[in-house]
Amino acid sequence: MKFTQQVTKTSKEVPHGEVSRNAELLIRAGFIDKTMAGVYTMLPMGLKVLTKINTIVREEMNALGAEEILMPALQPKEFWETTGRWDYMDVLYRVHSADGSHEFGLGPTHEEVVTPLMKRFILSYRDVPKAVYQIQTKFRYEPRAKSGILRGREFCMKDLYSFHLTEADMQEFYERASVAYFRVFSRVGLSALRVHASGGAFSKFSDEFQVIAKNGEDTILYCDCGFAENSEIAEVKAGDTCPKCASRQVRAEQSIEVGNIFSLNTRFSEPFKFSIQDQAGIPTHVLMGCYGIGCSRLMGTVAEVLSDEKGLIWPDAIAPYRIHLVQLGNDAGVVAAANDVYVQLQSNGVSVLFDDREDVGAGQKFADADLIGCPRRVVISAKTIQAAAVEVKHRASGETQLIPVNEFLDSVMYV
Amino acid sequence: MKFTQQVTKTSKEVPHGEVSRNAELLIRAGFIDKTMAGVYTMLPMGLKVLTKINTIVREEMNALGAEEILMPALQPKEFWETTGRWDYMDVLYRVHSADGSHEFGLGPTHEEVVTPLMKRFILSYRDVPKAVYQIQTKFRYEPRAKSGILRGREFCMKDLYSFHLTEADMQEFYERASVAYFRVFSRVGLSALRVHASGGAFSKFSDEFQVIAKNGEDTILYCDCGFAENSEIAEVKAGDTCPKCASRQVRAEQSIEVGNIFSLNTRFSEPFKFSIQDQAGIPTHVLMGCYGIGCSRLMGTVAEVLSDEKGLIWPDAIAPYRIHLVQLGNDAGVVAAANDVYVQLQSNGVSVLFDDREDVGAGQKFADADLIGCPRRVVISAKTIQAAAVEVKHRASGETQLIPVNEFLDSVMYV
Numbered sequence: 001m002k003f004t005q006q007v008t009k010t011s012k013e014v015p016h017g018e019v020s021r022n023a024e025l026l027i028r029a030g031f032i033d034k035t036m037a038g039v040y041t042m043l044p045m046g047l048k049v050l051t052k053i054n055t056i057v058r059e060e061m062n063a064l065g066a067e068e069i070l071m072p073a074l075q076p077k078e079f080w081e082t083t084g085r086w087d088y089m090d091v092l093y094r095v096h097s098a099d100g101s102h103e104f105g106l107g108p109t110h111e112e113v114v115t116p117l118m119k120r121f122i123l124s125y126r127d128v129p130k131a132v133y134q135i136q137t138k139f140r141y142e143p144r145a146k147s148g149i150l151r152g153r154e155f156c157m158k159d160l161y162s163f164h165l166t167e168a169d170m171q172e173f174y175e176r177a178s179v180a181y182f183r184v185f186s187r188v189g190l191s192a193l194r195v196h197a198s199g200g201a202f203s204k205f206s207d208e209f210q211v212i213a214k215n216g217e218d219t220i221l222y223c224d225c226g227f228a229e230n231s232e233i234a235e236v237k238a239g240d241t242c243p244k245c246a247s248r249q250v251r252a253e254q255s256i257e258v259g260n261i262f263s264l265n266t267r268f269s270e271p272f273k274f275s276i277q278d279q280a281g282i283p284t285h286v287l288m289g290c291y292g293i294g295c296s297r298l299m300g301t302v303a304e305v306l307s308d309e310k311g312l313i314w315p316d317a318i319a320p321y322r323i324h325l326v327q328l329g330n331d332a333g334v335v336a337a338a339n340d341v342y343v344q345l346q347s348n349g350v351s352v353l354f355d356d357r358e359d360v361g362a363g364q365k366f367a368d369a370d371l372i373g374c375p376r377r378v379v380i381s382a383k384t385i386q387a388a389a390v391e392v393k394h395r396a397s398g399e400t401q402l403i404p405v406n407e408f409l410d411s412v413m414y415v
Numbered sequence: 416m417k418f419t420q421q422v423t424k425t426s427k428e429v430p431h432g433e434v435s436r437n438a439e440l441l442i443r444a445g446f447i448d449k450t451m452a453g454v455y456t457m458l459p460m461g462l463k464v465l466t467k468i469n470t471i472v473r474e475e476m477n478a479l480g481a482e483e484i485l486m487p488a489l490q491p492k493e494f495w496e497t498t499g500r501w502d503y504m505d506v507l508y509r510v511h512s513a514d515g516s517h518e519f520g521l522g523p524t525h526e527e528v529v530t531p532l533m534k535r536f537i538l539s540y541r542d543v544p545k546a547v548y549q550i551q552t553k554f555r556y557e558p559r560a561k562s563g564i565l566r567g568r569e570f571c572m573k574d575l576y577s578f579h580l581t582e583a584d585m586q587e588f589y590e591r592a593s594v595a596y597f598r599v600f601s602r603v604g605l606s607a608l609r610v611h612a613s614g615g616a617f618s619k620f621s622d623e624f625q626v627i628a629k630n631g632e633d634t635i636l637y638c639d640c641g642f643a644e645n646s647e648i649a650e651v652k653a654g655d656t657c658p659k660c661a662s663r664q665v666r667a668e669q670s671i672e673v674g675n676i677f678s679l680n681t682r683f684s685e686p687f688k689f690s691i692q693d694q695a696g697i698p699t700h701v702l703m704g705c706y707g708i709g710c711s712r713l714m715g716t717v718a719e720v721l722s723d724e725k726g727l728i729w730p731d732a733i734a735p736y737r738i739h740l741v742q743l744g745n746d747a748g749v750v751a752a753a754n755d756v757y758v759q760l761q762s763n764g765v766s767v768l769f770d771d772r773e774d775v776g777a778g779q780k781f782a783d784a785d786l787i788g789c790p791r792r793v794v795i796s797a798k799t800i801q802a803a804a805v806e807v808k809h810r811a812s813g814e815t816q817l818i819p820v821n822e823f824l825d826s827v828m829y830v
Contacts, residue, residue, distance in 0.1 A: 035486070069457060074554065074568060154488060
């Protein structure tokens with residue numbers, strides 16, 4: 001993509017009232033636009049990042065043996081009345097037609113849809129275990145929407161639901177899901193901790209996946225031995241001796257919850273009368289597990305955690321473009337050399353953003369490259385042409401190298 | 416995918432009140448589930464088809480030079496008040512928080528979002544023409560939702576918006592978009608006509624893309640010479656001499672509108688004060704065009720048009736699986752041979768649904784293959800093993816051939 005053909009522009013301004021670091025950087029770099037508080041448009045580069053995250057999530061969920069479906073956002077009021085959640089769920093938006101004849105819920109989560117859905121297909125012990133997931137838009141009323149895409153009123157989420165006959169089967173899947181979650185977070189460039197947390201209305205405990213971050217909403221208490229608890233349930237404080245290894249001191253950090261897994265037990269199969277016969281012919285309520293990853297929140301977390309004072313820093317796996325090509329100066333030779341590298345990269349399937357602007361100086365071009373945060377900034381100038389080379393700067397390390405053109409092309413094409 | 420591992424099952428039953436042919440077939444074959452009137456879940460096979468349709472649409476929109484974005488479903492009430500549509504747009508669902516403190520529109524279309532969005536980035540004549548599109552979930556209140564996924568209350572749509580300084584530039588893009596539309600419809604297996612229609616509130620005329628279909632909601636009057644008008648504006652009737660070629664008789668047919676393109680003129684740029692300076696420094700309101708394709712409606716149209724009394728008939732390009740492999744009988748030899756073909760197809764990237772059920776007879780397996788409608792049914796039985804062959808039946812033509820196993824594998828792997 002040529003810079004001059006892009007719809008978006010970088011900007012020095014941030015919308016009034018935008019206080020979160022992720023939204024500030026993503027808006028300035030042209031990845032997202034703020035439509036209103038808590039509601040954002042994904043601009044072309046933002047959508048590229050989100051799509052890459054979603055692809056990683058999809059691959060790992062498929063590898064887990066789950067099947068992808070897509071459930072609706074409009075949900076029948078009677079399903080929410082069946083579970084008793086219509087009246088007390090504050091985050092649930094209500095939808096009505098202009099003439100007032102129809103009222104629906106606008107899905108903040110999908111237990112009320114997936115339970116009666118799977119009841120149609122899971123009829124006996126032979127039909128379990130099964131797992132379905134979706135990557136879908138969720139809606140939740142947040143009274144104060146101040147965290148950018150970390151906590152929006154509309155956001156992209158992967159939610160997976162599993163169905164089991166026995167506790168042991170449920171537990172086995174739960175642990176496999178946890179492994180898949182670690183793979184997702186690692187592939188998008190994040191280091192997550194599995195943290196013991198409250199089970200809310202459904203069970204005694206749940207597990208959260210937390211990424212340590214200065215501006216995180218949560219606080220976790222943890223130790224290098226693997227002990228980690230959400231401060232909401234922790235009975236230790238920072239500096240206490242770790243209750244697990246009994247040797248190190250527990251530390252406290254702010255963090256962002258990027259995923260959670262928990263047992264729903266029979267909380268939804270009971271009201272929907274979803275029971276199957278076991279091998280002995282005894283009817284039993286299906287056990288359900290629920291597993292969430294905030295896909296747009298993952299993008300916001302990377303923006304919070306992997307950035308510096310100059311801008312964003314995308315890992316290769318989710319970068320909008322792998323190469324940010326900069327043409328320095330407008331001499332015919334430089335323009336031709338830059339265009340040649342651009343075409344060669346593109347025709348070999350290497351994604352590249354080409355700053356071909358002729359009315360913008362080196363300072364602004366370098367500042368934009370740092371702000372947008374592609375993994376490699378590649379400069380072509382009169383100087384590099386003389387050396388038959390390109391100047392490659394790695395965004396994460398800041399390391400700069402002069403590399404012969406052909407060697408550079410080989411190095412990025414076969415990665 | 417093995418049949419016995421699938422979440423879904425085929426069914427002989429159709430939900431009460433479901434009268435549309437597309438929904439009946441898609442529900443019975445296990446592609447969609449009806450959550451409530453006008454609202455459907457995409458089950459694994461349905462989502463595979465929709466995803467393939469979306470990929471084709473995306474490729475053609477990218478080739479047109481448009482950039483993909485993703486705008487929110489929640490839309491600020493004040494944007495709809497700016498255009499004066501909040502009060503009179505019947506299809507617009509209203510959303511409010513449980514505490515009544517917030518009220519939004521739930522996007523039936525996105526002119527109210529895309530216009531102020533693009534106003535931020537299009538600042539002068541140098542920034543046009545530009546085009547953005549999204550593939551996104553739309554919500555429209557339909558008083559009677561009786562047409563399955565042809566007209567849902569929640570559905571998947573591609574909407575593209577273009578921005579121009581001059582009428583001539585707008586017209587040039589409009590015609591290129593029309594060509595791209597024909598490519599989309601042809602690639603998903605449909606034959607569409609470009610039909611002159613009313614321009615509604617925005618301009619005198621628009622163009623619709625209509626597919627002739629028995630159960631279509633629209634009626635078109637057309638001639639082989641290229642003349643085609645929606646009956647809503649036509650001044651001819653069936654049997655009249657064609658006003659264009661003046662030789663043939665005009666015919667009338669029912670049809671399904673699968674896409675439309677129209678000029679928005681300055682209907683939205685005016686209320687949002689979206690004007691730019693032309694080359695002479697004269698401020699002028701940006702001209703906008705709007706181009707829609709109902710992606711889930713396309714899926715429903717294929718189900719309506721390309722099906723027979725036995726079930727669905729998917730073209731290769733959008734089939735959930737290219738091969739429907741049937742193991743007939745449970746002898747060790749048959750099971751081993753079927754599994755071998757299954758593994759070979761899968762490891763070569765050929766999508767295959769493998770009916771490995773051991774408790775189901777040939778009649779039911781063949782009926783399910785016809786209902787699901789993959790392009791090729793491939794049978795492995797004691798008889799085919801003796802011939803070192805497989806029996807391939809083409810779903811569309813009904814033609815059946817006995818083909819040597821290796822020849823068959825070669826024929827599907829290199830297509």
